[in-house]
Amino acid sequence: MQVLITGANRGIGAAMDAGYRARGASVLATARSGAEYLPLDVTDPASVTALAERLESQPLDLLVCNAGVYLDKGHTLADGYPPEMWAQSFAVNVTGVFLTIQALLPNLQMTAAPKIAIISSQMASDERAPGGSYIYRSSKAAVLNLGRNLAVDLKGLGIAVGIYHPGWVQTDMGGSAADITVDEAASGLIARFDDLSLDTTGCFKTWDGRDHPF
Numbered sequence: 001m002q003v004l005i006t007g008a009n010r011g012i013g014a015a016m017d018a019g020y021r022a023r024g025a026s027v028l029a030t031a032r033s034g035a036e037y038l039p040l041d042v043t044d045p046a047s048v049t050a051l052a053e054r055l056e057s058q059p060l061d062l063l064v065c066n067a068g069v070y071l072d073k074g075h076t077l078a079d080g081y082p083p084e085m086w087a088q089s090f091a092v093n094v095t096g097v098f099l100t101i102q103a104l105l106p107n108l109q110m111t112a113a114p115k116i117a118i119i120s121s122q123m124a125s126d127e128r129a130p131g132g133s134y135i136y137r138s139s140k141a142a143v144l145n146l147g148r149n150l151a152v153d154l155k156g157l158g159i160a161v162g163i164y165h166p167g168w169v170q171t172d173m174g175g176s177a178a179d180i181t182v183d184e185a186a187s188g189l190i191a192r193f194d195d196l197s198l199d200t201t202g203c204f205k206t207w208d209g210r211d212h213p214f
Helices: 011-022 045-054 083-108 134-155 182-195
Strands: 002-005 026-031 062-065 115-119 160-165 204-206
Touching: 002 011, 011 026, 011 182, 045 083, 062 083, 083 115, 083 134, 115 134, 115 182, 134 160, 134 204, 160 182
Parallel strands: 002 026, 002 062, 062 115, 115 160, 160 204
Antiparallel strands: none
16 A cells, blocks of 8 residues: 655654554655655645656555644734735645645556545534634635545546544644644544545544534
């Protein structure tokens, strides 16, 4: 099994990288920097194209779109959420996901049952909207919508797409008071990716297997 993980240099991405390697999978771990990672800046179309060219003949069983940012944490409505933060957040959390999937579709089509896993968040939910974090919530809602629509269009190509809430995780983003460790999140997500199929494509699931409200 060959897996590509974006944003694999820290947090959940690094834990999923380790989890798959422990299972004997071949992992292509990407990050913006670091000699041990394949270089990929999802906000840079040239970087995405360069990765696709580098992997031109390599089949992918699973693409995990994990790279993401939460730049507006703690901002206030009165004076926060600057325009450049909106642009930067959407470039990583939405456009970067689309560009990566688009570029690597040929690699996914080289395998028998390819899958795409998109890490979104419970903060994408329209049904659970407690306010605040407007940029992050909007970007994660957008990538949820992106994943749902890709699931429709890619089903005919035999590619399953799942969207996932990783839990409130003890990372730099989630903070030390979060509910679960990165290893718990990673092992739960890997189990969810195992379950993903064309029968469940378009699903929005939590790390521990529950259907998340849209």
